[in-house]
Amino acid sequence: MGAHEHQLHQGESLKKAAREQLTSRGEQWTGMRESVFEALAGFDRPASAYDIAEAVSKNQGRRVAANSVYRILDLFVGANLARRVESANAYVANAHPDCLHDCIFLICDNCGQAVHIDDDALSGGVRKAAASAGFSSARPVIEVRGTCGECDSN
Structure with a gap:
């Protein structure tokens, strides 16, 4: 998806x-x-x-x-x-409160900016992995910490 x-x-x-x-x-x-x-x-x-x-x-x-x-x-x-x-x-x-889905945050450790991306395939994969381990998750939390492109170029 x-x-x-x-x-x-x-x-x-x-x-x-x-x-x-x-x-x-x-x-x-x-x-x-x-x-x-x-x-x-x-x-x-x-x-x-x-x-x-x-x-x-x-x-x-x-x-x-x-x-x-x-x-x-x-x-x-x-x-x-x-x-x-x-x-x-x-x-x-949430810039789209009328759309319910899992979201993924990319968080810059340098400036603190958080970019929100949607990828139902990725979050669905996390849900599927949890289910196969016998765990039910109401809503996965996926956060990736690193450096944003703007900070990385400085």
């Missing part, structure tokens, strides 16, 4: 797609959830809950606790609005 095509959202289109995805699951799109999503989507690399709490706090002029942000991020991951970069304990906004 390999890589697949889907519509990538950004800006207002991304926020609208995220809101539609969340509300289609019976959840509310509250002001705080919107603020957390906007902050998350505003980062150009994976962001921790503390990074996001700081951005929301600065934007709202009041302190927002990281614990509250963690709860919202957990909801976002469950609703496919965000992806967790396990090795960095950080999150990225």
Whole structure:
């Protein structure tokens, strides 16, 4: 099957797609959830809950606790609005929340940039290998650490 095509959202289109995805699951799109999503989507690399709490706090002029942000991020991951970069304990906004699939992160150890790629053949192979070992996986996490092309050329 390999890589697949889907519509990538950004800006207002991304926020609208995220809101539609969340509300289609019976959840509310509250002001705080919107603020957390906007902050998350505003980062150009994976962001921790503390990074996001700081951005929301600065934007709202009041302190927002990281614990509250963690709860919202957990909801976002469950609703496919965000992806967790396990090795960095950080999150990225999912640019296509209306498409459910496994994803693979390529993470630069130098600059911290995380590139998200889709390859159903690769993730399907991981699922198949897990199944043949008697293990059922709800969603494989595949992260490749190394150096991005921009850092490698410097």
